[in-house]
Amino acid sequence: MLILDCPNCGARNTQEFRYGGEYNPRPAEPDAADDAAWSSYLYMRHNRLGLQKEWWYHRAGCGLWFLAERDTGSDKVSRTYFWSREQIP
């Protein structure tokens, strides 16, 4: 079991969290996305070995979603932070 640093509550066991998958931003204009781009958003994931940006939800805590940057090989979590318009292109 990993330890995750909820940006609101601090370090907790992953048991308190729900994993939300790879960060996979929704196309800003879904209607403008062609079928390939849309199906890649829906179904394709990178399944990286290495640093991955991913969603976590503090289910048994503050009820906030946040992003974590985790090395999927070593499970080292280098950063956790809330989504913000500024940070996301």
Place this chain on the structure above:
Amino acid sequence: MTEAVSADKMRRAAPAGQLIDHERSFIFTFDGKPVTAHPGDTIGSALARAGVQILSRSFKYHRPRGLRCCAGHCPNCLVQVGDEPNVRACLRAAQQDMVVEAQNAWPSLRRDALSLTALGDRFLPVGFYYKTFIRPRALWPAYEWVLRHAAGLGRVNADTAPATYDKQYLHADVAVVGGGPAGLSAALAAAQQGARVLLFDENGELGGHTRYKEIDRTAFGRDWGLEINDMQSPIPNLDIYTNTTVLGYYPHNYLAAVRGNRLFKIRAASVVVATGAYEQPLLFANNDLPGIMLGSGVQRLLHLYGVLPGSTAVVVTVNDDGWQVAHDLWRAGATVSAVVDLRSAAPTSQAAAFKEALEGAGARVFLDSTIVAAAGKGAVQEAIIAARGVRGGPTDGGSTRLPCDLIAVSGGWAAANELLYEAGAQIAYHESQGEFLPHALPPGIYAAGRVTGSHSLQSQIKEGREAGSAAAAYCATGKVQENFAHAGERREESAPSVEQDAHHSAIVTDGNGYENVRQGKRFVCFCEDVTDKDVRTAIAEGYRSIELLKRYSTISMGPCQGKMCSVNAILLCAHANGWSVAETGTTTARPPAKPVSLGVLAGQQMEPVKVTPVHDWHRQHGARMMVAGIWLRPEHYGDPTAEVQAVRQRVGLIDVSTLGKFRLTGPDAPQLLERLYVNRWQKLSPGRVRYGLMCNDEGVVLDDGVTACLEPQEYYMTTTSSGAEAVYEWIQWWAQSGWGDGVHVTPVSDVYAAFNLAGPQSRAVLSRLTPDDLSNDHFPYMHVRQMQIAGVPCRVLRIGFTGELSYEIHCPAGYGQFLWEALLEAGADHGISPFGVEAQRILRLEKAHIIVGQDTDALSDPFAAGLAWAVKLDKPAFLGRRSLARVSEQGPALRLAGFKMENGAPPPAEGLQIVQPEGDGALQIIGHVTSSRYSPTLQEAIGLCWLPAAMVVDGQPFTIRLDDGRLVQARVHEGAFYDPKGEKLRT
């Protein structure tokens, strides 16, 4: 030897076992015969003292097996204790009146009928699972019976009273695994630096190998920690857990350990692995005979329990350890007839002194020699010794036969490196030591002692101190300290010391020399009865990689999990393939590192359920409760059919407090609703209610419910009971990643109780409790009103899942039971009946209303589910729009449809397949049933099912295959079964 004689002989000159209270004794039984034990004895030590040599029968060939390691590292001593199978006799403390029985022996231990398998091992070739018992398939039940009886390991009593298991969380700066000299030194060093330290050891007391060896404990200074066993006042920041086995290492320094019925979950900033090593057996013919023990096993019996396991011993060794074993045996009164050292040079230093003493006592010494075979019936009677040839095997020259009743084997050490593997350490084979040792350790993980290949007490203590200091420094700073950067790593091939200059590998790898010796099986894996011949056969058959070899031969997959065999298997595999050990690789170490009972892992039965504010009333009124998601809900109150009739004809009341409920406030609340639901919301004015259908971006139905507009900027959303939590997380996700501006979402599911008052007389009942105007004009269908009911402030939604005039009443949870009772009382004259989930399911099915998750699955879109009317593709961006636009063009392949059974057939079970008979009698599966019930209103069986879209035409016949293979007929029914126009709802 006979038991009576040997028991006497062994008692003679037995050394004082340090754990034993010789003054007192008691009796337990083994296979029905009484055995005397002393307090401090294990089952195994008491049996050894009594001269019982056969403890078990082997897994495949049912060969007799006896004590080997006395440390829980091998499979030989597994016994049944009362109802508990697979107890290690060498570890479990003997108790008065304990009933111990042998396992895997039939009809008895000494006369095992199945050991006949040893006569014809053609029947049990390597990979026999895969080869022998496959065809013909029809015979599998017979094979299975035979195998289950032949291959059992213990028996489980299903009636055993459940024991209590619990768990405990522990936290530390430094967790030290292993309380031998290295672990103890590490724990003390870390504690002295102020770290909070936890020390775990699977034995009853600390000390590791110093417990069973004659060591001058003060020779290395008093501060290395052994005296901790005698300490009265413990060190405050050091907690010691003895009898505690660490089972595994998990990410972020999470350890699982078990003591008795308790599971420990341990989180530490840093971990020191000082788990020691397993002494290894040697490969020779009949190397599994009872009476052949590991040197360390002999020492444990001598020093811990005061048992001399034989009177005439041959000691075979690859290192100095064996010389000490021989010396210990001699001092304890045994005759050491020979010491066989595989090394060519005579031992030096301390071992040289042992040699001198032993030779003085008449022991023969064979240098550069090996053991070729053991012989004996039921137990060892002879050791056959020969000089080693150039390749390490015996020469073809003469051999020496030495009568003996004990062969002590010191075959070298295999590092107990499971935890290090699991922690991600790089481990490499070190030729000079013949051991797999840590090469690079992850930050915060340290190793010390035998697990790093250090076999002298001095180096173990030194390494332990270093590792403990390094770990404490790491926790204090969160960084690896330069000066300790490589504590516990073995990067360079250190020059072999005299103590460890030979090892079992040289012996095992050179099997060629043995080929001519046909005197019996040479077991590599004792648990699974795999011989070197099996390994060679498997490799010849193409199972060359070590991982394949393991799975095919089952080598290292037995109860000891490879502690006795995996190193030898790797070496043998390397040799047979002509590979280096590095090329051969290792198999993957996975937790648990030691056996653990499933009860410990299962822990306590803790499945929390939620109950509604009316729960007590339900229980008191005969409700049969059912688990629905995390809720306990009334399934019915005795007669669901009567409950349906009450709702259809009069009035009923159901507790729907389990619904998910959310309050949405703020100017942009309507916009969030627009994005979350496929319906339109902008025009929903205060006082109105709308059904909402929620999809994900794939266009798959997630949830449904109704949402009421209370004020221009205030909405009250309900979801399905089971979807409440997931919907909340879903909404939060979107709200917290860009769609949350101007809206606030508050979960209020548990804040309100909710009841549905349904039936033609519901208005009459409700009007008794409120002065408000309930007329259809004033409070029409799909509207919401705030009103006082029986004096309780309520929010009432006029909606109808059941198909009748009905009011969904939400009130503060604290008033729940009061209001429930008030409603029932007010309805008494009208023949009101409470109804449960079952009646509601029938009622909604009569209306062909779907239940998301039961009638839909992860592929169901609204068009296919008959909810196309809810999808507003002309409204801008909402979740699912992009995909639903596409689906609407293509049209669904399958559709959800209502059906009625033909010929008065009963309802088919939910989940049954809908089939299309083909010409050749074969059946093609074309759909399945999702809901079905007998409708008391229609007096026939109805349901919902998925069918090819083209077949969804009113009256279309189709075929359902029942569980027993019979085919029954049904017909598609379009629309609701009851009140298809929905007039009753609106009256």
